[in-house]
Each structure stands twice: as C-alpha cells, then as structure tokens.
Amino acid sequence: MDDWQNRVDAVWADETLDPGEVIRRIDALARERPEDDAIALFERAGARDSAGLEADAEWLYRQALATGLDDERRTRATIQLASTIRNLGKTAEALDLLRGEYERDPHGDLHDAAAAFYALALVSNGEPERAASIALQALAPHLSRYTRSVNGYAREIAEEPR
Structure with a gap:
C-alpha cells in the first residue's frame, strides 16, 4: 500500500x-x-x-x-464531497456535512480546513456574518497577538441579530 x-x-x-x-x-x-x-x-x-x-x-x-x-481520509472525503456538492447547488447538504466535520473534532488536524469550507458554504447560503465568525474563530489561534479579542468579536458577529 x-x-x-x-x-x-x-x-x-x-x-x-x-x-x-x-x-x-x-x-x-x-x-x-x-x-x-x-x-x-x-x-x-x-x-x-x-x-x-x-x-x-x-x-x-x-x-x-x-x-x-480511515479517519483522516474520511474527513478529507467529507470536506471534498461537501465542497463539490456546494458547487453543484446542494448547499443545504453541504452545510450539514461541513457542520458535522467542524463540530466533530475541534482540535483535529483538519479542523481549520473544515472551518474554511463551512464558511464558504455559509456564504453560499446567504449567511456571511456566520461565515466570517467561523473563519475568524479558525484564524484566531494562529495569531501571535489578539487571539482572545478576535475570538470575542467573532462570537459577537455570529450572535448579532440582522
């Protein structure tokens, strides 16, 4: 193999x-x-x-x-399938798949990838604020400063009524 x-x-x-x-x-x-x-x-x-x-x-x-x-390929295949079907107009199913991957293992190696594609699907679904929130929360741990502030603002964006 x-x-x-x-x-x-x-x-x-x-x-x-x-x-x-x-x-x-x-x-x-x-x-x-x-x-x-x-x-x-x-x-x-x-x-x-x-x-x-x-x-x-x-x-x-x-x-x-x-x-x-195996677990890593299953995650990759799920993310890739979700991205594919989002491009085919099956946004609701893509969101379900990506939400599941995003929530399944918050410390996994592919969590940030799941967040990125989840954010794209949210934009496709007309939810840009939630998309920005998800993307910023994925980015925040990689910042050398302001992690707590960015996480806080990201949560506020998702919670604000529109």
Whole structure:
C-alpha cells in the first residue's frame, strides 16, 4: 500500500500534468486495486474534482465514504464531497456535512480546513456574518497577538441579530 500511495502522491505532486492526465494516471493506479477499494475511489474522486468534473466526483466520493475510509481520509472525503456538492447547488447538504466535520473534532488536524469550507458554504447560503465568525474563530489561534479579542468579536458577529 505504501508504494501505491507514494505513486499516487507523485501524480498529485507533478505540477506539469494537466487535469486530464492526472485523471488518467490516477485511474490507472486505481485499477491496480479492487474495484470497491475505498482509497482508490477517493483518489479517483479527487482527480475529477480538481479537474472541475464535480458531478463525476460526487458519486465516487459517496462510494468511497460508503465503503469505508480511515479517519483522516474520511474527513478529507467529507470536506471534498461537501465542497463539490456546494458547487453543484446542494448547499443545504453541504452545510450539514461541513457542520458535522467542524463540530466533530475541534482540535483535529483538519479542523481549520473544515472551518474554511463551512464558511464558504455559509456564504453560499446567504449567511456571511456566520461565515466570517467561523473563519475568524479558525484564524484566531494562529495569531501571535489578539487571539482572545478576535475570538470575542467573532462570537459577537455570529450572535448579532440582522
């Protein structure tokens, strides 16, 4: 598996490849694994997603999640699926998925990524104040100063009636 994943990672790292070539190479690598391999499905989805083929990516993400992924890939697949379906106009479902990831593990490695995509979905849903609040709360811990102030203001933004 490590060699296979290293080869997949090499495709993703090769910035000279156009999106179509990324899809072709990822698909070729995926064919080395069983047809229902969740990780291969996830990689195939990501290749299509990054090429702007959201409708093709959606069902592959859903298959990968249904088949079962390790925790990190499950989180990544959920965030990526939510971003994809937001682009396809399924904002309510995207919000549900992203809210779940955002709230699930506040100290997880991908919490800030979940916050960023949750904020984007909130903007798409016409909730820019909540989006700003979520984004600022994700940013605040990374500031060298004013963390407490930014967190306080971020909470106020979300709580103010509009």
